Amino acid sequence: MNWLRGTLQELRKYPTAMLGLVVILALVLISAYALITIPYSEAIRLWRGGEEVVRDYPKNARPVWTNYFTRTKLARSYILDSREEDGEAIMRVTEPESSFAQKEETIIFSIDFEYDTFPQELILYLNGRYSEKQPHVSVTWETPDGREIRIGELSAGRNETYRFNADQRLERRLRGVKPEIGLFAVPESDPPVPLEGTYRLKVNSLLFDADDGLDARFVVYGQVYGLAGTDHRRRDLMVPLLWGTPVALAFGLLAAVGSTLTTMIIAAVGVWYGGAVDGAIQRITEVNLILPVLPILIMVGTFYSRSIWVILGVVILLGIFGAGIKTFRAIFLQVKESPYIEAAQSYGAGSWRIIMVYLVPRIVPLLIPQLVVLIPGFVFLEASLTVLGLGDPVLPTWGKIINDANNQGALFNGYYYWVLQPAALLMLTGLGFSMVGFALDRIFNPRLRGV
Amino acid sequence: MAETTVPIQPESSPAAAQKKASSGALNRILKYTLVRTIVLFITVVVGIYLTILIANMGGHVDNIRKAQIREGLAVAVGLSDEFRQLTPEMRRQTIEALALEEERRIGLDQPFILRSFGFLKNALTMNLGFAESMSSDSGSRTVRLIILERLPSTLVLFATANIFLFFLSIFAALILSRNYGSVIDRFVVAMAPTSAAPGWFYGIFLILIFAALLGWLPFGGMVSAPPPESKLLYAASLLRHMILPTAAIVVSTVFLTIYTWRTFFLIYSSEDYVEMAKAKGLTSRMIERRYILRPTLPTIITTFALTLINLWTGAIILETVFNWPGLGRLLFRAIGLFDTPVIVGSTVIYAYLLAITVFLLDFIYALVDPRVKVGGGGPKT
Numbered sequence A: 001m002n003w004l005r006g007t008l009q010e011l012r013k014y015p016t017a018m019l020g021l022v023v024i025l026a027l028v029l030i031s032a033y034a035l036i037t038i039p040y041s042e043a044i045r046l047w048r049g050g051e052e053v054v055r056d057y058p059k060n061a062r063p064v065w066t067n068y069f070t071r072t073k074l075a076r077s078y079i080l081d082s083r084e085e086d087g088e089a090i091m092r093v094t095e096p097e098s099s100f101a102q103k104e105e106t107i108i109f110s111i112d113f114e115y116d117t118f119p120q121e122l123i124l125y126l127n128g129r130y131s132e133k134q135p136h137v138s139v140t141w142e143t144p145d146g147r148e149i150r151i152g153e154l155s156a157g158r159n160e161t162y163r164f165n166a167d168q169r170l171e172r173r174l175r176g177v178k179p180e181i182g183l184f185a186v187p188e189s190d191p192p193v194p195l196e197g198t199y200r201l202k203v204n205s206l207l208f209d210a211d212d213g214l215d216a217r218f219v220v221y222g223q224v225y226g227l228a229g230t231d232h233r234r235r236d237l238m239v240p241l242l243w244g245t246p247v248a249l250a251f252g253l254l255a256a257v258g259s260t261l262t263t264m265i266i267a268a269v270g271v272w273y274g275g276a277v278d279g280a281i282q283r284i285t286e287v288n289l290i291l292p293v294l295p296i297l298i299m300v301g302t303f304y305s306r307s308i309w310v311i312l313g314v315v316i317l318l319g320i321f322g323a324g325i326k327t328f329r330a331i332f333l334q335v336k337e338s339p340y341i342e343a344a345q346s347y348g349a350g351s352w353r354i355i356m357v358y359l360v361p362r363i364v365p366l367l368i369p370q371l372v373v374l375i376p377g378f379v380f381l382e383a384s385l386t387v388l389g390l391g392d393p394v395l396p397t398w399g400k401i402i403n404d405a406n407n408q409g410a411l412f413n414g415y416y417y418w419v420l421q422p423a424a425l426l427m428l429t430g431l432g433f434s435m436v437g438f439a440l441d442r443i444f445n446p447r448l449r450g451v
Numbered sequence B: 001m002a003e004t005t006v007p008i009q010p011e012s013s014p015a016a017a018q019k020k021a022s023s024g025a026l027n028r029i030l031k032y033t034l035v036r037t038i039v040l041f042i043t044v045v046v047g048i049y050l051t052i053l054i055a056n057m058g059g060h061v062d063n064i065r066k067a068q069i070r071e072g073l074a075v076a077v078g079l080s081d082e083f084r085q086l087t088p089e090m091r092r093q094t095i096e097a098l099a100l101e102e103e104r105r106i107g108l109d110q111p112f113i114l115r116s117f118g119f120l121k122n123a124l125t126m127n128l129g130f131a132e133s134m135s136s137d138s139g140s141r142t143v144r145l146i147i148l149e150r151l152p153s154t155l156v157l158f159a160t161a162n163i164f165l166f167f168l169s170i171f172a173a174l175i176l177s178r179n180y181g182s183v184i185d186r187f188v189v190a191m192a193p194t195s196a197a198p199g200w201f202y203g204i205f206l207i208l209i210f211a212a213l214l215g216w217l218p219f220g221g222m223v224s225a226p227p228p229e230s231k232l233l234y235a236a237s238l239l240r241h242m243i244l245p246t247a248a249i250v251v252s253t254v255f256l257t258i259y260t261w262r263t264f265f266l267i268y269s270s271e272d273y274v275e276m277a278k279a280k281g282l283t284s285r286m287i288e289r290r291y292i293l294r295p296t297l298p299t300i301i302t303t304f305a306l307t308l309i310n311l312w313t314g315a316i317i318l319e320t321v322f323n324w325p326g327l328g329r330l331l332f333r334a335i336g337l338f339d340t341p342v343i344v345g346s347t348v349i350y351a352y353l354l355a356i357t358v359f360l361l362d363f364i365y366a367l368v369d370p371r372v373k374v375g376g377g378g379p380k381t
Helices: A004-012 A015-037 A038-050 A066-068 A168-175 A238-273 A274-288 A293-303 A308-319 A326-336 A341-347 A349-387 A398-407 A415-446 B015-057 B058-077 B088-106 B114-122 B143-178 B183-196 B201-212 B231-269 B274-282 B284-322 B327-337 B340-368
Strands: A080-081 A090-095 A103-114 A121-129 A134-142 A148-155 A160-163 A196-209 A213-221
Touching: A004 A415, A015 A238, A038 A213, A038 A238, A066 B231, A080 A103, A080 A148, A080 B058, A090 A293, A103 A213, A121 A134, A121 A196, A148 A160, A148 A168, A148 B231, A160 A293, A160 B340, A168 A326, A196 A213, A196 A326, A213 B088, A213 B183, A238 A274, A238 A308, A238 A326, A238 A415, A274 A326, A274 B284, A274 B340, A293 A308, A293 A326, A293 A349, A293 B015, A293 B231, A293 B284, A293 B327, A308 B183, A341 A349, A349 A398, A349 B015, A349 B114, A349 B201, A349 B284, A398 A415, A415 B183, A415 B201, B015 B340, B058 B327, B088 B183, B088 B284, B143 B183, B143 B284, B183 B231, B201 B231, B231 B284, B274 B284, B284 B327, B284 B340
Parallel strands: none
Antiparallel strands: A080 A213, A090 A103, A103 A196, A121 A160, A121 A213, A134 A148, A134 A196
16 A cells, blocks of 8 residues: 555546546546436336326526526526425315305416427316316416416316317417417517516316316426436436436456456466467457557447447457557566566465466556556547447436437527536546546556656 | 667668568568568457457348348338338338348347357448448448548548648757757656647647637537638638647647657667767767667657557547547547447447558558568567
């Protein structure tokens, strides 16, 4: 552990390296947070989930924080449910006496709308509780300037969904303006401008039995959602952004450790046995250097499996005869001449024992700089494969987000957040590790120290 | 690269000796080139054989060939008169029987090891048959034609970017080594870690800034649609479309390259013979050209070969991001359509391209390094 402390001491002289360490630490903390708050199965459910997971999220919504940077404030989302009554936004008024039915009930949703754009869509979910006859529901919309707009009348089954956008009659009543615009616009404004203030949606129900009731859920799909926004399939991008961190770090670290350790052992074997073995290893290294790695990985991905573990295995296999062999070989050649190796030989240690116990551990201190240098490359390799559409089909990762965004023309359509968030995280990971790696390289490579 | 021999000083050698040396040099370069060609060819063969092994373990190469045989027979049977009277069922049986015979004839019933060498020969000559669902712009379904059609656009982009990268880095590195420790020098050193990210990554940012936000340059593609009629306008449009992908390639590696090369220059400029030259009173330009640049070039070319190998890998995704109609984009589409022959063909052509790149750099290496001799090992020693 002494050399570790020494290395840290040396690293302090490089401010960029310290910055890199802070970034790496932050990424590790994010990973831990992701793994603790969203367990694996939950992450998969949220990422691959169907209608019930994403039904309340707007489509392609920007992150909420973008509103701080733009002059036009984008509409946020509102999810109001009569089952969670809170005095201000959701009110329930019951009139026991009614001339038409057993009782009459009104649910009033109010939203404070202070934005410069219109929402994406409006949906009212109704759950009627009834014994014989479905409750009769009439919906009205009250604007801040006191206008009342009749939305429609319907009988509420046990699971009723009313989509404002799909209602042709409502659109006609609003003189051909789309409901999500017409309901919020300043009257007669052209182009339509949203009217700020408190809107009310009144859901009036006639219930025909004493035990009957109605629950309603009013969802206003805004243009912004959450801290990370959503994608074209309404999924919250926070899940892949958070979960992408441990996946990227684990892939980078495992690939780096796997290929570096095997490379070290191969180099030690070559040096120890020398002659034809050494020659063969060197030739293989030269061939391996020019192999088209990415096309080979692409073939494995298309023909066999896209599982991240298979890809990881192939990456390690292709990395065994990596460029690192030359460096390690040079060091082993020196170590091989040391007296303690001779001593080991004289007490009768076998070749494998010498390689594994005396040669390889000698250069383990070199492992860490080598790892740190290699990690960003592997992180980006995983992202690259995913961007090509060969990512693990199950896991939510950063590359997956970029892939989706690219397929949906995110940059062309102006959804910058979609690309920028995963790209920023990738960049941070790459920079963090390579800043530390650069400093370590200078510390361990004295030839570079002066310059 | 650790050894530092004093370079031969051309001005001191007599004319006769120089002539003999130059013919010797030619011989040496030819021999070296030949050896490197053989080594690289073996590399390509190994790479392609690996490709075949990977592709065939899923039985894909066999399926390609069997499908090809059946397709050919179906056409032949459909066209010939003698089979016209047969019912569809009988016709199918005939085709099946003929196909089995044909498979036996070309040896598909033989063990895989024997057949794999046949595949190897076909792959080496790019004789990969027909694509399953893709076709070239001219309408051909031959894999070779599909790939060859895309090759020029990839080469244009890649060659431009790399030549630009090479000279930009050399000049910048020389200037920095002269102004060691200056603000720009420290800036480049600080920026060097950014080269951890591949070109396509910077491509996304460049598209965002210059295409989406500023609207100065196109989002992607190779020429504007419809392509301009006149040659001059066509070239102008091509250039406009090339700016961003080229910039992405350059930005993704330039800082690291400059940093590494400047370090080489600094190491070589602290050699004794440089001090000696300074003492002789030579101009700093001359010292730079003859005593620093010359011995550093071989090392620089070696590192550039490694950079290029990495860049080729990145080019596949770069083309996808920029919608550049080259090999990378072809491979991307082939993955999407699951078109095995095209995927295998693309891998083969990438193996060739990598080998050719390394070969060219090896050749230049032999030209600039007077120490190169056969058996002395390649540049990567």
